[in-house]
Amino acid sequence: MSAILRKRKKRYAMAMDMRKCVGCNACVLACKAENDVPEGGFRCWVEIEIRGAFPDLKQRIVSSRCMHCADAPCVSNCPTGASFYSEGGAVQVDPDKCTGCKACIAACPYGARFVRPEGYVDKCTFCMHRVAKGKDPACVEVCPTESLVFGDLGDPESSLAKLLARRQHETLKPEQGTEPHLFFLS
């Protein structure tokens, strides 16, 4: 009982199973619809990488988005505090403070950000408006192969924490030292 009552720190994160993803783009479309993402901008996208020479080819499909880094260069380079860490370490943009200076876009190693037609910068929010109601992010909910798993790493009993403990995983561009929190299961 005491373990439950003890206050622990939330740390939201996501795992993406490269063995399960078929590149159907349902996550991309669900995100666009859920978050009213304007034309030309994407909070979530799919990358298909084909390596090797025919006929010896290997394909890797990745559903990607903001990595919600623990040491996010977009946050540290933002001159107005518009980019910030919200509850659970998710990286957010406050449109009210954003000047559209694009320092965060230049700073992001993952290309996760874009400028909305209104002039402020937009990106994946981990669907915090849904998470606050106990739901999964839109991309996770629609994934037909269940290759996306969202959860709280601060809770060792969460399905995400258990999945990451069990499966081999990697992050993108770890050499940038940003401590990304989108984990790719291989």
Add this chain to the structure above:
Amino acid sequence: MNEIVRVHHNPLSALGQPVWHWEIPVYLFLGGLAAGVMIVSALLARRFADGGADASETSQRSPWGRLMILAAPAALWLGMFALLLDLDLKRHVLRFYTTFQLSSPMSWGAWILLAIYPATLLFGLSQTTESERDWLAAKLRIGALRRILEGLHSWAQQRQRTLTWANIALGVALGAYTGVLLGALGARALWSSSLLGPLFLVSGFSTGAALTMLLPLTHREHALLRNWDMIAIGVELALLALLFVGLVSGAQAGQRAAALFLGGRFTAIFWALVVVAGLVVPLALESIEVLRRRRAALVAPVLLLVGGLALRWILVVAGQSPLG
């Protein structure tokens, strides 16, 4: 062979399209120019203040050399206008001044810029003669201005030493921050170097000296600026060499960034415009001026200004271009 197919990606950030366009290199150039003008003006004032006791020909100042500092706030104002044009949400521009973000060089810069206007204007005013102040007050046709100018002038003149050092310090801060700003963006391999701060600082110093040397200065003023400028060019060449050594000997992304200039797309324009025309030729011309005791020509300063703009333009464009 590897093939990557990206389905729906933000075109701005990952496909090698630039985030920043002409506004940023123009601002970086004008900011560096303002920084250089501040530093050389303050150094000149210090040098002449030391030998001010004797009224010989060498202690004379030209009005242009004395008042050149006023070009700094003008250049900065133009540069800040370019920055404003770059903002995608211009009506939020005051958000820069409702906060201070310790980890953001851009936030530091925003506040440094603000401090430069009073520092340069007061320093400039302290350098004016009474007749120049009279002329200004008469020109603007504001009765009270005469008294305000006199009051500010005597206030500033009593604090000449402090103002001189404030202009040197703020000039160094402005010149260095324009480079640190890019250097803090680790995602762009070419920029990700702490050498960009000192590089942009010495380049700014050099362009500031060059702009001043375009004016009708006294012989001693010109000679001092030219000598300082020759040192600055030497340091700048050394820093450029170190920048490439750092990139080539570092991580793979840095090596690919260096390759843009060592055989890649930017090789010809960078070496021709920045290194040869912008640094080596002016250094040679200034050396000839010294050795042969030739009269000063305007070619070297003009080349230095072109080279300073080209340096920033090429680094900003190349830093955002896809690596080969």
